[in-house]
Amino acid sequence: MERAGIAPRPFRKGDNMAKKKQLVENLVHGLFLLLGLITVGCVLLITLYLVVSGIPAIREIGLADFLFGRRWASTAAEPAYGILPFILTSIYGTAGAILIGVPLGFLCAVYLAKMAQPGIRNIMESAVSLLAGIPSVVYGLVGMLVLVPGIRRLFHVPDGASLLAAILVLAVMILPSIIKVSITALEAVPREYEEASLALGATPVETWFRVSVPAAKSGIAAAVVLGVGRAIGETMAVMMVSGNAPNMPDLFQSVRFLTTAVASEMAYSAGLQQQALFSIALVLFLFIMLINAALKAFLKGSKEG
């Protein structure tokens, strides 16, 4: 076919204009690659640093004594470095927060995504976003001033600063991410599924819980994992409400988490004590990696349907 009126344009790489453009392309490409590498570099550096500085103490204390030792007395005349109380506290605390926060956040998401009037939904969603933006020290503060005395009075315990207080604070802190991710998952459920269910004579509530929720389950699972990640890594707020004593976990006892163990002693630690803190950080890091892997698996599952 004739291309009437269009002069042939060269498209070989030889001419000047094209060379310049190619150069800019390459430069930009290189710059972005560099930025990407910086991120990767940071992660690698931190990992390497944690492993290198975390291993000596474990060597000296012995892996089993370190992980399963029930006594932490880093400043005693005869120091003991068992972090089982911290590990269990972190696990119980996170599990408790999930147990409370997930049903709450999830049902809230169902309400917002499916039932709420647009006006109410707008207001509630802004509130949730605000909740997500509150700094953790503020959670800690409110927990300290309201929750801790409240628990003391309600349960008649000598001190309200306890695992329970930490669990409650964490439960509230993970709400926003659980709500948001669950809403996204619920809204991604095709409208056709719900119509099919209604057309079979199911009520709206039956439809949400028997069709929409199962169809959104991998997204909701991702929300749970995200909540776990947030809860296990939280430091400031739990430090302020948990009393921070290295006891074995008990709902009404003062406890210390993996995160708070590192944060509370780092400033004045030295020698083996300091090395042991690095080892705790390494354990925490491994936990987080595990959670990330789980999240990846869930997200992959949700993509594949």
Added chain:
Amino acid sequence: MNNIMTARDLCLWYGQAQALKNINMDIAENSITALIGPSGCGKSTFLKTLNRMNDLVPGVKITGQVCYREEDIYDKNVDVNQLRREVGMVFQKPNPFPMSIYDNIAYGPRTHGIRKRGELDEIVEQALRDAAIWDEVKDRLKKNALGLSGGQQQRLCIARALAVKPSVLLMDEPTSALDPISTSRIEELAMGLKDRYTIVIVTHNMQQALRISDNTAFFLLGELVEYGDTQTMFDQPADKRTEAYITGRFG
């Protein structure tokens, strides 16, 4: 023959726009009624007034009457879920739930309180047989329904609708997304079902309407232009506009 559903002076508005104008129509029991007409003329809208799926659209206003076995289905004492059990629906795009074939079919009966395994098994098998898909899926009932072909999915959806034992089955262009072989299977299926069910089917395919339906309704711009025996309408349409449409001069 009895009329199982009737529409009297039915008007419907989506907000300000009127989509149905004074529709009067009797639907005979155990027959196939085809709804034809150009795109946007209100076929789907009319179909959805028959099981009140229009209730889901915000801003819909309906006047007039639709009766199912002499009962006004828009009466405020009507249980919509019960109505939809009697008047089932199959959609244009196959929409099986993302669960196993078995659970898809059992969904309706379970919703309506049937829990016994044996009873469910029976219902599932019967529905799949009625929808002419039993032989293809009997060995993979536990497999996800989304793994079926488009035509199989549509027959599964028909089976799912049959499993709640409706009297009327509404189908909105059930074959428009399917290949010719799947299409003819569904046509045969519809014809086989009509001694036990009443079928109302929307179609853009004149040949399909002619092949399977007993009565045909021709809609244009929200009005029911002509309604009557299919053969008669295709041989001697009473209205000029009907003739123009079925001979393919507009639409």
